[in-house]
């Protein structure tokens with residue numbers, strides 16, 4: 001039975017809304033697939049009680065359909081749903097890679113990206129590629145309508161995950177529909193700085209390039225304590241802080257040597273406000289691995 005492990009991912013990185021994404025070395029989902037007459041799904045692990053097993057409602061059902069690959073699909077969730085860590089995308093990415101192997105469909109990793117994105121459409125209303133691209137390919141990815149560009153990068157990351165639920169569908173409703181030319185110029189500059197930082201494995205440039213004055217301020221209101229947690233992480237030495245994906249995860253870029261200090265500062269700040277949270281000290285990592 002093919003088994004695939006797909007990593008958590010963080011989309012947007014502030015200045016790259018719906019375009020940038022990174023794979024994280026942990027946590028991850030593990031998906032096992034077995035040929036069947038029709039698709040059935042079994043979900044265990046983190047937050048599994050909130051995840052539908054109906055193939056019409058689970059991201060992996062749409063992937064099995066798109067590959068014409070009916071299967072019994074077992075999902076072991078390592079990534080809590082509605083986290084901002086690409087939980088729904090990780091299952092879709094792992095299913096795409098495992099089903100491609102099970103049915104010998106011969107699709108390349110890049111060809112599997114839009115197929116896995118069909119799963120994202122099931123949960124958030126549209127098929128953005130910015131989580132499934134890094135989940136499948138690993139590293140830092142730039143997903144545009146013209147295709148995906150992938151860069152391997154070595155950057156330390158802390159993501160704190162508060163016990164707050166923010167669904168991608170709701171977080172997309174608060175995204176401003178218009179912006180100014182000044183904001184556009186600022187965002188292009190930041191996105192370019194971030195990309196240069198990824199090429200150079202430079203956490204200072206990546207952190208600086210995550211600044212965003214358009215989408216992040218609107219979404220920060222959905223995350224209790226976001227401004228205070230951001231300040232605390234920067235004071236502890238993070239080079240940049242933003243919302244991970246659609247939230248509520250909060251992502252900090254760090255130097256490797258102060259990862260722990262940044263994680264503790266973020267956790268303490270959530271705790272001061274009575275919000276339970278957990279921290280992942282992680283780094284940009286590989287894409288889906290097939291066993």
Ligand SMILES: Nc1ncnc2c1ncn2[C@@H]1O[C@H](COP(=O)(O)OP(=O)(O)OP(=O)(O)O)[C@@H](O)[C@H]1O
Pocket residue numbers: 009011050051052057058059060075080081082083084085086087088089091092123124131166167168169244245246247
């Ligand atoms: N295989 C799956 N894994 C996780 N969530 C799933 C899956 N299939 C369907 N869902 C549903 O998708 C929703 C979670 O997806 P959502 O995009 O909101 O969160 P996320 O993937 O953690 O966040 P983000 O995309 O911001 O990183 C939940 O409503 C959940 O029930």
Ligand SMILES: N[C@@H](CCO)C(=O)O
Pocket residue numbers: 011012017018019124128130131168171172245246
């Ligand atoms: N780019 C997406 C990622 C979450 O799926 C968003 O921020 O809405």
